[in-house]
C-alpha cells in the first residue's frame with residue numbers, strides 16, 4: 001500500500017510551528033492513545049527543545065486502559081509530563097492545570113529567582129491532523145474563557161486564550177505531519193482514520209486490521225459479527241459481509257461495504273477499547 005503526503009502543506013505547517021514555538025514556554029503535544037508512537041512526529045523534539053513538554057494521550061477512551069498507563073510510564077521515563085485525556089467527554093481535563101504547573105515548574109522557579117512573579121505560562125497545542133486538537137482546546141477553554149487581543153510588538157497577529165491567571169494558550173494549534181517511517185506506521189494511521197480513505201484500498205486496509213485483531217484481540221470479531229475467525233483475512237471479511245448483509249446487485253457480497261463498516265466500527269470504539277501499538281516494541 002502506498003501513502004502520499006503533500007510537501008507544500010508540510011513546509012508551511014513547519015514554518016508556522018517554528019515561529020509560534022518561539023513565543024511559548026510549554027508544548028502540549030496530543031498523541032492518539034491507540035498509537036502513541038505512530039501518531040507523533042519526532043521532529044517536535046527538535047522544534048520544542050528547551051521548552052517544557054507535556055504529552056496528552058488523547059482518545060484514551062478508545063484504547064485499553066492498562067496500555068494507556070503503560071504508555072504514560074514510558075513517556076514519563078523519557079522525561080515528559082503525561083496525562084491521559086478524553087477531550088470529547090472532558091475526561092482528564094480537570095487535572096490539566098496541575099500537570100501544566102508541574103511541567104513548567106523549572107520555568108516558574110527561574111522566573112521567581114529573577115523577580116518575575118505571576119507571569120502566565122504560555123502554551124501551544126500541537127499534533128497530527130485529526131488527533132483532537134480543536135476538541136481539546138474547546139474542552140479546556142470552554143465558553144467561560146475570553147480571548148486576549150493582540151499584544152502590539154510582542155505577539156503580532158496571535159490570539160491567546162487566557163485559561164486562568166496562570167496559563168495562556170495560543171488559540172491555533174500547530175499541525176505536525178505524521179512521519180512515515182515504514183508501512184506499519186502508515187497502516188496504523190490509516191486504521192485510526194488519519195489518512196484519507198480515498199487514497200487507500202479499503203478492503204486491503206480492513207483485511208490488515210482483521211489480521212491484527214485476530215492475533216492481539218482474539219474473539220473480538222467473533223463476538224461482534226458472529227463469524228469464525230478464519231485464517232485468511234479475506235475469508236473473514238467475506239463473513240462480515242455475509243453476517244451484516246452487505247450485498248450488491250441483490251445477492252453478491254459487497255466486501256467493500258463490509259470493509260467500511262468494520263473500519264467504522266473500530267474507529268468509533270464499537271469493537272471495544274483497542275490499542276494498536278505497545279511500549280514493549282519501542283524499548
Ligand SMILES: Nc1nc2c(ncn2[C@@H]2O[C@H](COP(=O)(O)OP(=O)(O)OP(=O)(O)O)[C@@H](O)[C@H]2O)c(=O)[nH]1
Pocket residue numbers: 058059060061062085086087088089127128129130131132133134135136175
Ligand atoms: N472518542 C474520542 N474522540 C475524540 C476525542 N478527541 C477528539 N475526538 C474526535 O476526533 C475527531 C477529530 O477531532 P478534532 O478536534 O477535529 O481534531 P484536530 O486535531 O483539531 O483535527 P485537524 O483540524 O484535522 O488538525 C472529532 O470527530 C472529535 O470528536 C477523544 O478524546 N475521544
